[in-house]
Amino acid sequence: MSPARGSTYDCIVVGGGHNGLVCATYLARGGRSVLLLEAAEQLGGAAVTREFAPGFSVSACAHLLHLMPAALRRELDLARHGLTLAGDDVPSTALDTDGRHLTFGPRDPGGLRARAQADADSYAAWQAQLQRLAGALHPVLSTTPPRLGNASWRDRATLLGLGLGVRRLGRRDMRELLRIGAMCVHDLLEEHFDLPLLKGALALDAVLGSNLGPRSPGTVMSLLYRAAATRGAEVLQQPRGGLGALSAALAGAARAAGVEIRTGAAVARISVREDRAAGVVLATGEEIAAGTVVSNADPKTTFLKLLGSEHLDAGFVRRVAQLRARGVAAKVHLALERLPEFPGLGAAALRGRLLVAPSSDYIERAYNHSKYGEFSTAPMLEVTVPSMADAGLAPPGAHVMSVIVQYAPHTITGGWDAQRERFTAAVIDTLAAYAPGLRASIRASELLTPADIEQQFRISGGHWHHAELALDQFFMVRPVAGAAQYHAPVRGVFLCGAGCHPGGGVMGLAGRNAARQVLREAA
Amino acid sequence: MLTESEPHYRQPLRKTPFHERARALSQLDSFIPWSGYTTVDVFTSVEQEYFAIRNAASLYDLTPMVKYRVAGPDALRFLNRLMTRDMRKLTPGKVAYTVWCNDEGHLIDDGTVFCLAPHEYRVCTAEWQLDWFRASAIGFDVELREITEEVAALAVQGPTSCRLLRLAGVAGIERLKPFEHGGFELAADPAAARAAVPIMVSRTGFTGDLGYELWMQPQDAEAVWDALMEVGRTRAVRPIGSRALNIARIEAGFILPKADFVSAEHTLYLGTERSPLELGLAWLVDFHKGHFTGRRALLEEQRRGPRRLLVGLDVEGTKPAHNALLYTERSGRREAGSVTSATWSPTCKRNLALALVDASCSATGSEVWADIYLNRELVWERRMVRARVVERPFFAPTRRRATPPADY
Numbered sequence: 001m002s003p004a005r006g007s008t009y010d011c012i013v014v015g016g017g018h019n020g021l022v023c024a025t026y027l028a029r030g031g032r033s034v035l036l037l038e039a040a041e042q043l044g045g046a047a048v049t050r051e052f053a054p055g056f057s058v059s060a061c062a063h064l065l066h067l068m069p070a071a072l073r074r075e076l077d078l079a080r081h082g083l084t085l086a087g088d089d090v091p092s093t094a095l096d097t098d099g100r101h102l103t104f105g106p107r108d109p110g111g112l113r114a115r116a117q118a119d120a121d122s123y124a125a126w127q128a129q130l131q132r133l134a135g136a137l138h139p140v141l142s143t144t145p146p147r148l149g150n151a152s153w154r155d156r157a158t159l160l161g162l163g164l165g166v167r168r169l170g171r172r173d174m175r176e177l178l179r180i181g182a183m184c185v186h187d188l189l190e191e192h193f194d195l196p197l198l199k200g201a202l203a204l205d206a207v208l209g210s211n212l213g214p215r216s217p218g219t220v221m222s223l224l225y226r227a228a229a230t231r232g233a234e235v236l237q238q239p240r241g242g243l244g245a246l247s248a249a250l251a252g253a254a255r256a257a258g259v260e261i262r263t264g265a266a267v268a269r270i271s272v273r274e275d276r277a278a279g280v281v282l283a284t285g286e287e288i289a290a291g292t293v294v295s296n297a298d299p300k301t302t303f304l305k306l307l308g309s310e311h312l313d314a315g316f317v318r319r320v321a322q323l324r325a326r327g328v329a330a331k332v333h334l335a336l337e338r339l340p341e342f343p344g345l346g347a348a349a350l351r352g353r354l355l356v357a358p359s360s361d362y363i364e365r366a367y368n369h370s371k372y373g374e375f376s377t378a379p380m381l382e383v384t385v386p387s388m389a390d391a392g393l394a395p396p397g398a399h400v401m402s403v404i405v406q407y408a409p410h411t412i413t414g415g416w417d418a419q420r421e422r423f424t425a426a427v428i429d430t431l432a433a434y435a436p437g438l439r440a441s442i443r444a445s446e447l448l449t450p451a452d453i454e455q456q457f458r459i460s461g462g463h464w465h466h467a468e469l470a471l472d473q474f475f476m477v478r479p480v481a482g483a484a485q486y487h488a489p490v491r492g493v494f495l496c497g498a499g500c501h502p503g504g505g506v507m508g509l510a511g512r513n514a515a516r517q518v519l520r521e522a523a
Numbered sequence: 524m525l526t527e528s529e530p531h532y533r534q535p536l537r538k539t540p541f542h543e544r545a546r547a548l549s550q551l552d553s554f555i556p557w558s559g560y561t562t563v564d565v566f567t568s569v570e571q572e573y574f575a576i577r578n579a580a581s582l583y584d585l586t587p588m589v590k591y592r593v594a595g596p597d598a599l600r601f602l603n604r605l606m607t608r609d610m611r612k613l614t615p616g617k618v619a620y621t622v623w624c625n626d627e628g629h630l631i632d633d634g635t636v637f638c639l640a641p642h643e644y645r646v647c648t649a650e651w652q653l654d655w656f657r658a659s660a661i662g663f664d665v666e667l668r669e670i671t672e673e674v675a676a677l678a679v680q681g682p683t684s685c686r687l688l689r690l691a692g693v694a695g696i697e698r699l700k701p702f703e704h705g706g707f708e709l710a711a712d713p714a715a716a717r718a719a720v721p722i723m724v725s726r727t728g729f730t731g732d733l734g735y736e737l738w739m740q741p742q743d744a745e746a747v748w749d750a751l752m753e754v755g756r757t758r759a760v761r762p763i764g765s766r767a768l769n770i771a772r773i774e775a776g777f778i779l780p781k782a783d784f785v786s787a788e789h790t791l792y793l794g795t796e797r798s799p800l801e802l803g804l805a806w807l808v809d810f811h812k813g814h815f816t817g818r819r820a821l822l823e824e825q826r827r828g829p830r831r832l833l834v835g836l837d838v839e840g841t842k843p844a845h846n847a848l849l850y851t852e853r854s855g856r857r858e859a860g861s862v863t864s865a866t867w868s869p870t871c872k873r874n875l876a877l878a879l880v881d882a883s884c885s886a887t888g889s890e891v892w893a894d895i896y897l898n899r900e901l902v903w904e905r906r907m908v909r910a911r912v913v914e915r916p917f918f919a920p921t922r923r924r925a926t927p928p929a930d931y
Contacts, residue, residue: 304662314604
């Protein structure tokens with residue numbers, strides 16, 4: 001590309017993560033000329049598949065797809081753009097050190113009935129209620145959060161609609177929603193279940209990717225929120241080729257819609273003239289003009305680095321600087337010479353996810369260490385063996401293991417360089433308690449700490465959701481008051497990443513909501 | 524400075540470097556707290572002190588004025604984004620009066636900015652600002668430090684103030700123009716066994732009269748005070764307290780925090796914040812200099828037009844309209860606003876007030892009615908008095924700007 005080119009665009013999307021790609025596609029479909037700029041050579045942001053050892057590839061961050069609504073996938077026609085599934089509706093297995101593992105799914109208590117009859121009964125009621133509440137909250141996710149104290153008919157209609165949705169739940173569920181909304185998931189699980197193994201597994205979903213423990217207030221909200229994306233009918237899926245294949249399909253949809261994509265094009269700053277967006281300046285010095293700039297970067301990067309304090313009010317900048325965005329989820333990737341053997345576990349279970357969270361207290365203890373810049377030698381793990389269903393990810397006969405590890409503090413006492421080996425060893429030791437032969441089969445390993453994720457994927461704090469997904473950074477105040485409607489205080493600058501409502505988790509709704517807002521405001 | 528050992532409520536008020544001198548001259552022993560210091564409210568009589576400001580020269584200890592050092596490569600960018608005025612026009616040797624606002628365009632404080640060198644400034648404020656300044660410094664390479672205790676400050680105000688300083692040996696002071704500052708020297712005095720004292724002098728003040736503010740090291744404070752009192756012995760120079768200064772500042776039309784507005788950082792009730800446009804400070808707001816905090820909110824307010832405005836009132840009669848509610852008609856049926864500061868002006872011989880009134884009553888010449896409560900020998904009376912909106916400042920003698928000043 002020559003810097004001298006004269007073409008300008010209606011919209012520039014900064015960052016080609018999944019939300020950036022989704023947003024660009026909808027903008028192009030809305031009739032805008034769109035240029036998408038990605039700093040890395042590979043599209044997808046953190047949703048990429050990378051080779052971490054010769055012949056071994058793995059999804060770099062999230063390893064399962066479960067939040068992206070079916071409607072969004074249909075609208076984007078991802079199947080036509082090459083997205084296929086290697087695993088669909090895969091089960092979850094809560095690993096037990098005594099080998100009495102518990103395999104279950106959202107609609108299937110699985111082995112629960114044999115272990116605890118009462119819990120199996122409660123589980124059905126639990127799922128039903130989760131589904132009802134999630135159904136009521138579902139529309140929230142696709143909505144531009146309304147502004148408070150604002151007279152616009154749209155904002156009023158939104159508030160009214162959300163209120164009606166909750167009202168339709170009926171008295172009992174509405175009361176229950178109000179009661180549990182700000183509770184911690186540990187207490188709620190105590191009310192419903194006895195089996196520590198089950199409570200640990202359910203608590204895991206409430207805290208996965210968050211800097212929260214099961215006893216942190218608001219963790220019921222994060223559970224409901226996760227459920228809301230799929231109306232409580234969560235299906236765990238494994239894209240063939242890893243999450244990178246999803247990004248490739250999203251890129252295909254974007255190109256088909258007419259989006260021009262440039263990779264290896266790092267944006268240094270968003271240029272502002274007369275208090276409105278004028279385009280971007282690349283790290284190379286190249287300037288590209290556009291009246292609308294949509295940032296897929298996290299809020300801190302967008303406001304503090306790309307825009308700069310100079311163009312923003314001091315109170316707003318303080319809110320952005322104080323945004324809680326410290327990731328605690330690390331990734332460990334293992335290249336295995338052979339399929340690991342988990343005594344007591346069948347091959348079918350290995351196609352799903354394995355959970356090391358034997359109790360809610362176990363998770364909370366693991367969390368405790370991270371509060372003080374340390375890590376627990378008994379971490380919480382979400383494990384998949386993606387090569388089981390997708391043989392292309394590893395050499396013949398060999399396998400890859402993908403492990404999400406919590407809690408890994410972003411800033412660790414002594415620095416990550418000094419702790420990497422010990423951390424990886426603790427993860428392998430924890431796994432070896434369930435798969436004794438594992439250690440001997442490891443050919444290579446990779447560790448991505450939150451600090452690595454921050455650096456490699458350009459996410460401030462290395463947080464999967466760009467900003468902690470908690471009640472104080474939720475909906476109308478996500479990422480911060482003054483930027484919750486996708487537009488920045490500077491006219492023509494928008495956010496479309498996970499830092500906006502409704503957050504990350506490879507959902508894609510932030511990107512779609514942002515595109516709709518851009519099209520609405522310009523209209 | 525608060526010490527670790529004592530809780531804040533047991534800490535005594537601090538004494539300024541002029542305290543011993545002030546206490547020796549204080550007849551009434553009337554001290555009041557100001558930013559953690561104890562300072563003089565009245566020395567002898569408010570009237571005598573006031574007339575020293577207008578007819579001779581006065582000394583006023585303004586050490587408690589909160590001072591910050593702002594330095595670093597981004598100091599100018601930082602200040603330009605913080606303040607409503609265009610700080611790029613402030614060159615070394617110059618002082619600017621300015622205000623700063625929060626995101627909503629509500630006033631946080633007013634103060635003066637001294638440009639000492641291209642990357643070094645001093646900001647003087649009425650109230651502590653470090654929290655807001657630090658928030659404003661996010662993203663700027665700038666060093667902020669409170670230096671209130673490191674700098675003693677003395678205002679020398681009044682028609683003979685230039686002459687007084689010259690008599691004390693401050694050579695070249697007559698060439699200093701309004702809103703300029705510079706380094707000077709109080710000449711050595713062998714008779715008083717005093718070596719030369721370096722001082723910084725700015726031609727600034729809160730009286731609307733000819734006057735200067737002297738900035739010095741705390742250990743030099745008493746020598747400066749003594750020298751000025753000595754040469755002023757035969758020239759009716761007086762130390763003054765805050766009460767006399769308050770009359771002068773109302774005559775000059777200057778606003779005072781906690782009297783005419785409450786900092787938006789301190790308001791508790793919604794709607795009690797004030798914008799610079801409401802306070803008649805639109806001339807301090809430069810919408811064309813680039814972004815500053817509150818700009819978008821102020822642009823919107825300007826487009827809408829401020830709902831109320833701070834105006835000067837000329838009130839009939841001689842009774843100051845302290846705290847008076849204002850009405851559009853004598854019947855008192857519809858409120859028009861309220862008085863924020865009031866005084867009988869001995870120099871203008873007018874009954875003056877600053878008042879916040881509805882925009883509809885803010886035009887010069889508009890008439891409002893002030894509901895004044897009078898205590899006459901312990902009997903309360905109520906008077907509905909006519910008041911007219913007039914131009915500010917009420918008192919603006921040409922001598923305040925003359926350079927060189929008249930040589931009395």
